[in-house]
Amino acid sequence: MVVQLGAGLVVAAVGVAALPGSFAGGGTRSWWRRNENMRADAQAAKDAAAQAFYELDSTQRDVRISVETVKAVDSSPIAQRAVGEFDELSRRVDETSGAYIAALDAHDLDATELDTGVAARARRELEQSRQQLLRMKDELEKYHRTLEPLLSRAESQLAQVAPAVERAKQALLAATAALDAVREAGLRADEPARQLAALGPELTLLNEGAGRHGVQETLRRAGEVMRRAETVRGEAEHLPERAREIDRRVVSLRTRMEALETKAGTVEPTLSELRRRFSSECWQDLQRVPQQTAESVKAARVKLDEAATARDGQRWADATAALGTARALLNTSDGAVAAVGERLRQLTEVERDPKAEIDRTRFAVRDAQRLAMAGRSAPDPRHAGPLDAAVGRLDRAVEGLTGRHPDYWHFLRETAGVREAAAQVVQQIREDMGSGH
Known part of the structure; x- marks a missing residue:
């Protein structure tokens, strides 16, 4: 039946029939x-x-x-x-x-x-x-x-960044708190305030972080901010004590100035005694002490007034500088006034017993000579020369003690010079011994 339908159909049928067989x-x-x-x-x-x-x-x-x-x-x-x-x-x-x-x-x-x-x-x-x-x-x-x-x-190092930045910020907070406390106490603290304000830009850079500025730079900046902030805090906290210290120094120097004025009153009588008892060479260099003392006291008073005014204006550096000048003036005047009385004492002692000064000086020279000869048959020329010169200088000073009013002041300066020369030789010998020469 399939074949009768035509060759084409036969082929198709065969193909269809073949498919199941293939699978x-x-x-x-x-x-x-x-x-x-x-x-x-x-x-x-x-x-x-x-x-x-x-x-x-x-x-x-x-x-x-x-x-x-x-x-x-x-x-x-x-x-x-x-x-x-x-x-x-x-x-x-x-x-x-x-x-x-x-x-x-x-x-x-x-x-x-x-x-x-x-x-x-x-x-x-x-x-x-x-x-x-x-x-x-x-x-x-x-x-x-x-x-x-x-x-x-x-x-x-990265682990150090956050703590370092935090320490810097805490230091800034502490400085701010100290500044506020000082201002509440009635002190302006202008300089610490200026220093603290200058740290504002640095804080901004710190807040930008290590990612932008690098770890090393951030650590350096944090340390610098902390150091400067602690300085500001220290200055602010010190201001009340600084004010009290300036007040104390003003009072102390005024008291000292008044005492100096009292001592200065003894200068003229002392000079009068020097003029009466000794030659002019013994006191001529002290003639201007009364005038110089008066001028120094006057200048010191001006400086103390300036210091007090600066303290009231809270200009601490100016107050401190003025106090320093006043103290230097009073020190100089104190020394000059004391020198007049000391001169009279020394001249009185040598006038009464010049032999004691001579013996003291000769002992110093002989002591140096013994050291120079220790372990030697002849002294080192470096030592012998100065010591021989010192002996001659002492002899001339002693010979100068003649006349009704000897120049005792010249004598005392010469004996002091001789002792100094002997002391220098002794020092040189000991240095040579220490170095093995």
């Missing part, structure tokens, strides 16, 4: 299973490569964070080399990742018709990409291990 025989079904197995293998290779790519990307991010940490803190040649090595590694990682992405884009494993050869090639190329990705990951991890000493130091 039942298993040849086509076996080919389909192999195709699906190749697709599965390629998909597994794709998933494994994707996992390797993810791990490499994660490792690269971790290493980059470490490198950026080192870079932000350490500018040493070793650190710079390490950063350069990472740049080269990153370039190679990018190349490897690019090759993986190219292999991934080259094959559509989800295509309905996937040739076994294409699937096999996709599996092979993706497996190769996975191996390359894993090798790059290993290289990154090895590099990361070599970076650990630099990273440890960098992290240690």
